[in-house]
Amino acid sequence: MAEQPQQQMSEEQVKALQEKLKQMSPEELKEFQKKQCIFCQIITGKVQSKKVYEDEHVLAILDINPANPGHLLIMPKEHYSIMPQIPEEEVEHIFLVTKTLSNASLRALEVQGSNIIVANGVAAGQRAQHFMVHLVPRKENDNVGFEVPQKTLTEDELQKIQKTLSEGLGAKMEKPENIAPVPLMPKETNVVEAEFMEKPITEKTIKKKTIKKEEKQKQIKNTETIEKRKQKKQTKSEKKQTEQKQENVNLDDIANVLGAK
């Protein structure tokens, strides 16, 4: 991860800064953060970088400490610390760019896969203050060891989490009917052989609710530019770029290898 150089501050300086930060309004804080943010400086061109893609909203650069050759950082030009702060339209755009860049690296770098990683929060491995998406091109035996351990939860725990989370999402999902769902990601790659119990989940009743929108996500500035883009879009007919390009490449091969597993 490209890191911000750590400056050493004395304890008093830290304290003074903390005090100052506490008194700032969210807007002032954002402004302050922007000034401190090395990625904002990369975006404005004050700090040099290897840019590979740029549009009105997004910039993609090569990571200077790559997990693999071609490791890209895709970031919104607007300063956000974490993903939940980003307006929906922008999230959408960032990941559409990520898709096309993944596609481009499959073609250009002779790789057979990619990992997309977002870290929200220090505990999740976030180092930079600026939200970004990591796109890591992958080959067999490339020594990139991402570890996502598998833990076992009881049915009760799972049901409790299901309830909490679906309610938090404004939805009420029915619990599975007395059947323990099968693991989706078995320990190894033998996926299709697990025993399945066939018991359809019944349709559930639907109640409506107005979903609370987080106002803070709707910064006017963004909405404006996105409106502009929407209008532009409406005048153009939709292009199926991905499909068109697929004949000459390995996409289907890549997908087929998967299917064979």
Add this chain to the structure above:
Amino acid sequence: MTSRESCLLCQIIGNKIPSYKVYEDDLTLAVLDVNGANPGHCFVMPKEHYPIIEQVPDDVLGNLFIVANKISSAIFETLKVQGTNIFVRNGVPAGQTVAHFMVNVIPRQENDGVNLQWKPKQLSEEEVSTIELKLKEEIKNTGVQKIEKTEKPESAPKEVVTQSTPAIDDEDDYFMKQLRRIP
């Protein structure tokens, strides 16, 4: 293309296999990973069968990540975690094991055994320049610049209850904490 009948996720989407669903709309389904890395680990998947991200149409993909972001926010709000990861394995070398594209949303705590860090690889100036050139060339050829905003899919959550989430203040705290982190 693989046969959809044999696809585990398609069977979950078709309700042939039970699952712990947490969110569903016209395009997207999110379920709990039964063997998640942490409690609350979710799989977010398109309802249509697409093996890899490059094959997922723009509107479906946009909605998928919007939903993933909502789930990530809900995890912050309701499960009191310290962080979340959005993690995608695209292709076999990237660790993908099911031929149906999906996004992992993983709740995080310090020292929880999840490792999405890497040891930086040392590349020469020349190698970096070659990569930069190759990528730029490919992007030019594939016309990435022409990316346009897709129509926003009208996919309201299928099920909603009248109930407010009281934990929103915690989220605010989290944001504020993030903002106040000393650079």
